[in-house]
Amino acid sequence: MTQPAILRPKDINSNDRGNGARTTPLVTRKCGSTSMINGITAFDPGAAIGLHKHNCEESVMILDGQAIAEIDGVQYHLGPNDTTWIPANIPHRFINASKTEPMRIFWIYALIDATRTMIATGEERPIDAEHHQPGARS
Numbered sequence: 001m002t003q004p005a006i007l008r009p010k011d012i013n014s015n016d017r018g019n020g021a022r023t024t025p026l027v028t029r030k031c032g033s034t035s036m037i038n039g040i041t042a043f044d045p046g047a048a049i050g051l052h053k054h055n056c057e058e059s060v061m062i063l064d065g066q067a068i069a070e071i072d073g074v075q076y077h078l079g080p081n082d083t084t085w086i087p088a089n090i091p092h093r094f095i096n097a098s099k100t101e102p103m104r105i106f107w108i109y110a111l112i113d114a115t116r117t118m119i120a121t122g123e124e125r126p127i128d129a130e131h132h133q134p135g136a137r138s
Contacts, residue, residue, distance in 0.1 A: 002032035003032065005031040007027065007031065009024050012026070017041070019049065020043060020047030021042070021047050021049050023040070023041045025039040028128060034112060036109060036110055037109050037112060040063065041105050042104045043065070043094070043103040043105075045096060045099050046096055046098070047095075047096045050093060050118055050119070051091050051092070051119040051120065052091065052117060052118050052119055053092070053117050054088060055111065056088050056109055056110045056114050057085065057088055058084075058092075058109050060094065060105050060108075061083040061107075062078045062079060063104040063105060064103060064104045065079075065098055065102055067079075067103050068097045069084055069092065070092060070093050070094075072090050072091060091119050
């Protein structure tokens with residue numbers, strides 16, 4: 001039987017996603033999950049991640065700061081506790097709307113085998129594989 005897990009983000013290595021974004025994986029296969037994954041991504045002031053899509057539903061909550069969620073070509077301005085639901089295969093990205101303050105999001109994928117496909121290149125990779133890259137503590 002899989003045991004419950006208590007996860008403390010400050011004790012988990014973060015993965016640098018480039019362009020001023022760092023992801024801290026939380027619930028993953030590593031802690032015993034068999035059906036979903038989640039984590040936190042921190043954005044430096046003005047940082048953005050590239051336009052991408054997933055093979056499953058995703059929900060994102062803004063934890064801190066001001067965000068722009070670009071979903072299927074439409075931009076939405078979001079603040080703390082605002083939450084998105086994004087169906088599978090819908091292009092989207094998140095941008096830190098502030099040039100001076102950091103921003104953090106909490107994300108949940110509805111599938112343990114979630115993938116990210118970058119719109120610009122078509123490159124697809126499993127989300128879980130990104131979490132096993134060497135990361136620096138942040």
